[in-house]
Amino acid sequence: MAAEPTLEAPTGDVLAETHASTEHASGGLPQFEFQHWVGQIGYLLILFVITYVLIAKVFAPRMRRVIDERAETIDGAIAAARSVQAEAEAQAEAARAEVEKARADARATAAAAKARVTEEFNARLAAGEAVVSARIAEAEAKIAATRDAAMGNVTAIASDATSAMLERLTGKAPTAAELEAAIKGAA
Numbered sequence: 494m495a496a497e498p499t500l501e502a503p504t505g506d507v508l509a510e511t512h513a514s515t516e517h518a519s520g521g522l523p524q525f526e527f528q529h530w531v532g533q534i535g536y537l538l539i540l541f542v543i544t545y546v547l548i549a550k551v552f553a554p555r556m557r558r559v560i561d562e563r564a565e566t567i568d569g570a571i572a573a574a575r576s577v578q579a580e581a582e583a584q585a586e587a588a589r590a591e592v593e594k595a596r597a598d599a600r601a602t603a604a605a606a607k608a609r610v611t612e613e614f615n616a617r618l619a620a621g622e623a624v625v626s627a628r629i630a631e632a633e634a635k636i637a638a639t640r641d642a643a644m645g646n647v648t649a650i651a652s653d654a655t656s657a658m659l660e661r662l663t664g665k666a667p668t669a670a671e672l673e674a675a676i677k678g679a680a
Contacts, residue, residue, distance in 0.1 A: 651676055 523529055652672045660666045667675075 648676060651679075 656667055656672055
């Protein structure tokens with residue numbers, strides 16, 4: 494006897510394979526099929542509205558607040574820097590004025606010290622010159638006295654020397670009157 498073929502009902506696996514083979518047979522992506530576009534556009538609009546609301550109501554205000562705080566911080570820092578710079582310039586100007594005043598005071602002190610030293614030097618110089626002049630006058634007086642004493646002795650020495658020379662030359666001693674006449678004639 495021959496076996497008879499039996500017909501069985503297809504199972505779920507066979508249907509799934511058949512359906513998958515028909516999708517692959519259509520040859521495209523499902524998002525490009527016109528029948529799916531309406532749903533895709535709906536979801537796109539819903540996601541766009543949700544994204545817009547989140548950005549407009551949550552993220553943008555936060556970012557705006559952060560940007561405003563940052564701008565305020567920067568403006569505050571710039572204002573503080575300008576005030577510090579102005580204060581520094583004022584202090585620098587005050588320091589320059591103090592330095593100029595100190596220089597002027599130093600110049601005045603130096604000039605006063607120079608004048609005082611010059612005056613003391615001139616006073617000491619004048620005192621020294623007075624002492625030197627007194628010593629010079631004293632020395633000149635001593636020289637004059639010594640010269641006068643020497644001149645008084647010159648006559649006696651000249652007469653003795655003349656007498657000794659004449660005696661040696663002539664062999665005879667001159668008289669005192671002859672010596673005086675010869676010395677007075679020579680002077």
